Amino acid sequence: MGIDCLSNPPILNASTGVGYVTNIAGVNSYVTGSPLAILAIVLISDVYGFKPPLLRKIADKVANHGYFVVVPDFFHGEPYNKENASRPFDPWLKDHDPAKGIETAKPIIEALKRKGASAVGVAGFCWGARTVTKLGKAKLVQASVLLHPSYITVDDIRGVEVPIAILGAEHDSLSPPKLLKQFKQVLDAKPEIDSYVKIFANVSHGWTVRYDPNDPKAVKAAGKAHKIMINWFDKHLKK
Template structure:
């Protein structure tokens, strides 16, 4: 699922057999997975889940990757206890399921997490990364919170309206060329709208031959042809964060 205008559940891809290096914590009304770097840091990244929820090992792998690169990384449950999408669920129910989990109604949870990072982790610099549903949420939050100094929205497109493009800080948008859920025409429209309305730095990058979920739902060790682009996208994500945070 990526486009609010035409929602569609997506394939979970390669589910990682990964336990995680961090820990689960309770932050006010939500739970979260947190991983901290070996050396103390005042830089933090909020990672927003896809439709498969905050416990997906693939997403926790990305959280730990960010921590290994010097960030306090946190993946909160932005569904606030509601069940994530299950690949065995009836696709005919997806639209109704999604209505109860709007990606553009995430401000309250973002504020709780920012407060936690400031008060409990002593973080002073913040960025945000989101995948699929979380990519939409990332785009939304980069329009609302100036303290988020960098954002990376990974295969998530917010609905096409005029007030969705004036990003407050630099944002990288990552897409796959062969994504059946986000056609390239939508990516082109997004880039055109950003050029018209966005006053800060942004980049829209399309990775050749890649499909939806390639950055975090494909295992590079069993997808040899895709491995260089999976790794490139992950490097691009980290480079972008390093540059602006």
């Protein structure tokens, strides 16, 4: 596991955002946007979970475009906490295997569809990307976005069956540009699946969700990625 994933840890105990926390399919989730919206977006966090204020701000931003947005607590109250010396990262990750995130995601997506969602988009940051690709393989969602993904292989991308956008960083040991270019090659060979791959210059892993809000350049770079994500959902869900 690269050090990239653990750099710039956010505040974990903040209760911010214009939405609220509720239970969906047995999972505490931050929700925002009109409950009457017929299009839903699920945001799957990095290892720091669903509480960081910047993640909730992103959810609020997406909701402003007419979506009901859900940010589930995939770690069931146990996000990674860098300050907890008694719980090193490797054993934590073993208990929170990114390959198993789909087991939490499926019932949430089913619940959203039962509530009237006609289409569901999903975006994953870092840890969350593995779940997004699995959902895309199983055609359980209608559009997907990966932001600085971790634990993703070329085979994972080869199996995706829904529109996918991949936003990567120039400086990223977990998904280096070389790997992202391989993802693009695989997707270009599947023209029936709409795809988009972009490598952002001068940014590092985590730049879309763990940026310094007081740094104008960092805010601008993150904002560009958020805009691409929202445009991707607009293109594939608002038909």
